[in-house]
Amino acid sequence: MVMSTLPPLPLPDEMRQWDEASFALGLPEVMLMENASRAALRALELCRVPLAGRRVWLFMGSGNNGGDAAALARHLLDAGAVPTVWHTRPLGQYRGACGQHVRMARRCGVSFLPVGRCLAAEGRKGQEMPHLVVDGLLGTGFHGELRPEMLALVRHINALRREAFVLALDVPSGLDAASGRPQPEAVRAHATVTFEAAKFGLVLPESAPFTGRLITLPIGIPLAVRRTAPCSARLLDAGILGHLPPYRPQGYKNSYGHVLVVGGAEDLSGAAHLAARAALRAGAGLAGALVPCGNGLAVRNGLAEIMVREMPGSAPGLWPSLPSGNLRLLLEGSMDRVQALVIGPGMGRSEAAQALLRALLACAERPCAVLDADALVLLSREPALLRELREQDVLTPHPGEAAALLGTTAAQVQADRLHALRALCALTPACVVLKGAGTLIGQQRAQRLRPVCVSPWDVPSLAVGGSGDVLAGCMGALLARRAAHPAPTPESDCPVDALTLAAVGVSWHALAGRAVAERYPARGNLAHELADVLPSVHAGHDGRRAGTGEDGIC
Structure with missing residues (x-):
């Protein structure tokens, strides 16, 4: 099927299912975290960020993103950089795979300091400003609004970006990975390395000021896991033009x-x-x-x-x-x-x-x-005519027309475009194209929504x-x-x-x-x-x- 060839776009819950299914297979969490840190190092290479002799500040949250940051600090040290990890909780409270990477990094000589000292001018005495900043505060599981202390850190990182290159791990902190919107602010990264698959919200146009260059790299989630837990969305790319109906020999x-x-x-x-x-x-x-x-x-x-x-x-x-x-x-x-x-x-x-x-x-x-x-x-x-449509028909509403079909406003459609698309698909068996920046395409069959296609352009x-x-x-x-x-040709x-x-x-x-x-x-x-x-x-x-x-x- 053509859809299965498009890159998956997991929602936060679907990414969590991938992680849990991988652990159930026997893949150690500490290994996936190590793979993520190596992917982050590769992203810095792709962005041509020099490391030797450069000061790097890594902001480590309390979740898995914090573990990715700790593991990355070890690789940065080996690459000749001078990393400092600013941790948001006492080091003794980091458990599991994250705690294991903290201990390994410390044994290798990485410097860890409480993040409170970074925010206080007095605590920064003797600390020269960084050349590179790594955001490992919050990951895909973040939702709601930033707490005041996390909001202060996000603003601090954004102030540092005037002089330093900022790399976000998986998702810029403060950005909702499902909607692509800041809550209410988010780290404005120069680049974001997202692991295994781009998250749904990261490819929406509203997320671009925060993600910067978006780089997707694998970390070893098995194909078997991705097949048994398919995503509800797929990313369009130019490769789909390879599936245009073919020109026929001797056609007229x-x-x-x-x-x-x-x-x-x-x-x-x-x-x-x-x-x-x-x-x-x-x-x-x-x-x-x-x-x-x-x-x-x-x-x-x-x-x-x-x-x-x-x-x-x-x-x-x-x-x-x-x-x-x-x-x-x-x-x-x-x-x-x-x-x-x-x-x-x-x-x-x-x-x-x-x-x-x-x-x-x-x-x-x-x-x-x-x-x-x-x-x-x-x-x-x-509206009764919507049920007269067929599976081979296509509706192409812009937000105003979608609002008319749903009995709402264009502003409400734009506030949650995925919800609006689902509501439109529930009205008709036809395929629905919700136009606008980040066009969404969906269709419901047998009371189930088929994978939504997202245009990144x-x-x-x-x-x-x-x-x-x-x-x-x-x-x-x-x-x-x-x-x-209507019949497929042997070559296509x-x-x-x-x-x-x-x-x-x-x-x-x-x-x-x-x-x-x-x-x-x-x-x-x-x-x-x-x-x-x-x-x-x-x-x-x-x-x-x-x-x-x-x-x-x-």
Whole structure:
């Protein structure tokens, strides 16, 4: 399965399960802690931080992160650095694997001092300021708000970063590993080395000011453990473009599917044009638009390849108000040889548009559909229609549209995007793409949420009017291309399900934004340029992973 090839993103409870399952297999905790410390040393090498003769302050908390810091101090000493470990509790109270590493480090000659002396100017007399600071105060288990004494340490480390390089172990202290948000402040590291897998919150855009460069390195959690305790989320990367439906030998236009965009009402023709244009640029063999009478030329907008069908019986620019039976008959005639619908770009929100959406979803022979923009607002007015959707359909709400579907506010959606995605998935069998910085993709099947896909890209070039229409058209092309040839080919495990195709579409769209940013680094790009660059982005990412491997996510 394609999803299983994506890097896992454990939530804090899932990471704890991995640890406990590893211990149950017989892996000593002291060994995993040793492996974590060596991974941290490797991270410093990757960041080209000099060690010989450099003063290093390591802040050691009371949990496993503290043990990682103590073990790292021993390796730093061997590398020629001058480490000092500032401990937050009496050394005699460190037990288990952490205590064992404290004792080993002390026997090797590492200096340990109570952290209170670090905070007091009097206690720092004779101590020169560090070149390197290691944050080992709090780990993935932290939640709630920082206690006053820990908040003071976080602020102290942040003051030191003006002169010293700061490395956070696993998670910057004060950062919630599930949400990626500071509670209420967090260490602002230059780099974070996270162990075995990036934690869910660490790849969300709001965490970037605190994680700095994010480096993921293994520490020896067995594959058997990760398979028996799978994570609820996966990280998208450029490698997923290797799962784009393949080009077929001796293929012709119908081999690549036909996309029909339903939209382009009065004064909204640009949205339908962009969706159809993106479908063609994403490889659809044919792209057309079903539009109100009189709007065909505006939707085509000089692109002769967009086939336009105007709905008769309406005032110019408006959808017809036909009896539902006649409307359904008309639409079913329009579905001939269409493999995917893109419903909503420039559709409008009139009563006639509502009736049109209702009739479209009721078509027995309708193909799979991407529902975007106005279609989502119309769905929010008639929630029963959400159950008319199918597993091969895709919803693409931005936070405002998600709020309308959930009966809440955009601010509440943004405050807990994972919760909002889960709530949306509970409303419909369709795949849901919650757009925005750190796009989330999910789908519920048999009352269970499939692994959520997380986009790590925050691309300012995508924040432009029409960008969502481009994404919808791109996804429509992927659905159409797959529907044209539903059986996998021998040379490809070509994805069938909407969740995987949505993940491919989101990644492709984000990488298109990054490509456009090379030409317009200060923004100023137009949405049609996102569509036009899709083919070259595909050619430039032939399945090789970007941002993973030994040096992790950067």
